[in-house]
Amino acid sequence: MYLRKIIHLSMGFFALTLKWLTPFQAMFCALIAFAHNLFVFPLYGRKKIEREEERTKKYTAIVSYPFVVFLLIFFSFVANFKNEKMAMAVAAASWAVLAFGDSMAGIAGKIFGGPKVLWNKEKTLAGSFMFTLFSLPLAYSFFNYTLDRQLFKYDDKLLIIAIVSSLSSAIVESLPRQFDDNISFSFVSFSIMTLYSFVDLERIKSNSFIFNLSDGFNFNIFVMLQFVNFVLALTAYFKKWVDKNGFLFGLFLGSVVIATLGIRGYVVLTLFFVVANSSTFYKFKTKEKRGIAEENRGKRGIESVFSKGFAPLIFSFVSFESFSLILIFYAADTIATEFGKATSGKTFSLIGMKEVKSGSSGGVTPMGSLSGIIFIILSVYLSLFEFESMSTNYHNYIFSVLLLFLFFFGESLINDLNSRKEVTTKVAIHLVLGFLLGAFANSILMVTAGV
Numbered sequence: 001m002y003l004r005k006i007i008h009l010s011m012g013f014f015a016l017t018l019k020w021l022t023p024f025q026a027m028f029c030a031l032i033a034f035a036h037n038l039f040v041f042p043l044y045g046r047k048k049i050e051r052e053e054e055r056t057k058k059y060t061a062i063v064s065y066p067f068v069v070f071l072l073i074f075f076s077f078v079a080n081f082k083n084e085k086m087a088m089a090v091a092a093a094s095w096a097v098l099a100f101g102d103s104m105a106g107i108a109g110k111i112f113g114g115p116k117v118l119w120n121k122e123k124t125l126a127g128s129f130m131f132t133l134f135s136l137p138l139a140y141s142f143f144n145y146t147l148d149r150q151l152f153k154y155d156d157k158l159l160i161i162a163i164v165s166s167l168s169s170a171i172v173e174s175l176p177r178q179f180d181d182n183i184s185f186s187f188v189s190f191s192i193m194t195l196y197s198f199v200d201l202e203r204i205k206s207n208s209f210i211f212n213l214s215d216g217f218n219f220n221i222f223v224m225l226q227f228v229n230f231v232l233a234l235t236a237y238f239k240k241w242v243d244k245n246g247f248l249f250g251l252f253l254g255s256v257v258i259a260t261l262g263i264r265g266y267v268v269l270t271l272f273f274v275v276a277n278s279s280t281f282y283k284f285k286t287k288e289k290r291g292i293a294e295e296n297r298g299k300r301g302i303e304s305v306f307s308k309g310f311a312p313l314i315f316s317f318v319s320f321e322s323f324s325l326i327l328i329f330y331a332a333d334t335i336a337t338e339f340g341k342a343t344s345g346k347t348f349s350l351i352g353m354k355e356v357k358s359g360s361s362g363g364v365t366p367m368g369s370l371s372g373i374i375f376i377i378l379s380v381y382l383s384l385f386e387f388e389s390m391s392t393n394y395h396n397y398i399f400s401v402l403l404l405f406l407f408f409f410g411e412s413l414i415n416d417l418n419s420r421k422e423v424t425t426k427v428a429i430h431l432v433l434g435f436l437l438g439a440f441a442n443s444i445l446m447v448t449a450g451v
Contacts, residue, residue: 004049005103008065012099012138018088019146023077026088030070037063053179059421061180068182069095072190075436079194079443086197089146093139093162094190097169098182101135105173119302120176128170136166139193157201165192168314177425184428191435192314198446199318208317209262222258225266229254232270241277245302253309257323260316265323268383269312272327275375276308276334283342290341290358307427311434315442322442324383325400326434329407331379332372333430336408340368350413361426362416364409376404399444407437 054060073091080087109127140162141151172185213219237247308330347363
């Protein structure tokens with residue numbers, strides 16, 4: 001185990017070469033490493049460090065690692081296509097989190113042991129602490145190094161982003177039932193690190209509702225919204241729409257959104273919950289008879305609430321638009337799934353368009369897909385509508401709709417692929433796609449705005 005982690009860790013130093021490589025050169029090198037680990041490494045040593053369960057599943061993180069690096073570089077290039085040097089800095093920082101944070105978490109967990117995290121008895125607090133302790137300074141310094149700056153040159157924006165990236169990645173890495181956590185937290189890290197190019201701390205502060213409470217009217221609105229949030233969260237709990245932990249996280253999420261985006265953001269969040277909840281209980285008895293209804297009679301637990309609440313929570317600090325698009329994606333996914341389950345039409349796998357059992361992971365139905373598409377088209381228009389000018393930027397609208405379509409159908413494809421190997425969980429997939437959508441949406445909207 002230690003040899004494997006040391007190899008994993010040592011590969012992270014190759015992230016320093018991104019200072020000199022172009023994105024295409026770096027992606028080519030990552031693909032060569034992927035091909036080596038897939039075809040050549042088994043001939044002389046890969047099997048010696050593979051876990052038994054990897055051999056059984058015929059899937060190994062040793063192969064996925066360089067492919068994840070390839071995607072980190074590719075995504076960084078796409079999100080920062082106007083600045084290749086910045087793209088490489090984002091990729092280097094994300095790679096540092098992947099290599100050093102994960103490796104040190106595994107090593108520390110084995111050496112120190114100790115208390116487990118509340119949500120996963122296989123992960124230790126010591127491991128999560130070491131993950132953050134190592135990934136934070138290394139992501140910060142690798143980012144600066146790639147940009148030809150002093151390793152620890154003070155940059156308040158970079159420091160905040162690196163802290164959020166490391167802590168968020170540590171949380172996602174510690175989630176249960178992930179056979180290969182490399183394919184989850186590393187993309188969360190990327191999604192947050194790439195915000196460096198597109199966020200302005202002063203603009204965030206001036207736009208955040210909580211920093212505009214000197215106006216007595218705004219203060220009264222803030223207090224009223226917090227009260228409404230508590231009442232609605234409590235109602236959801238007593239109606240058995242959420243369990244205790246789901247109630248607590250939902251209450252926290254609502255409070256943060258009120259503080260960052262005010263009444264506009266909270267209305268969007270409330271509408272998302274209403275739409276998702278209504279979809280879940282739509283023809284619930286029919287779905288129960290078919291054995292494909294949501295577990296616990298539709299009651300949402302912490303996994304469900306967290307998986308579709310963590311990304312909006314983070315991006316509520318960034319922009320209303322990216323926050324809204326993430327929630328629209330999640331709502332469209334829920335609508336398509338639940339409406340599809342309730343109809344009598346056939347369910348298909350996007351891979352080969354083969355018919356599969358209703359309710360299968362990644363399965364799509366014509367009615368469900370059509371419902372999700374219509375919801376996206378209408379909701380994006382409303383979310384981007386500017387009430388001051390009474391108009392919508394149709395350039396942003398088209399880009400946003402196309403991006404959501406990509407993630408909407410991509411989520412089904414990824415779930416379908418994952419169902420065959422079960423290398424991660426639906427919670428991780430929802431989290432990753434939400435973060436990636438937020439990052440790309442913010443990139444597109446900021447570029448079109450001339451930022």
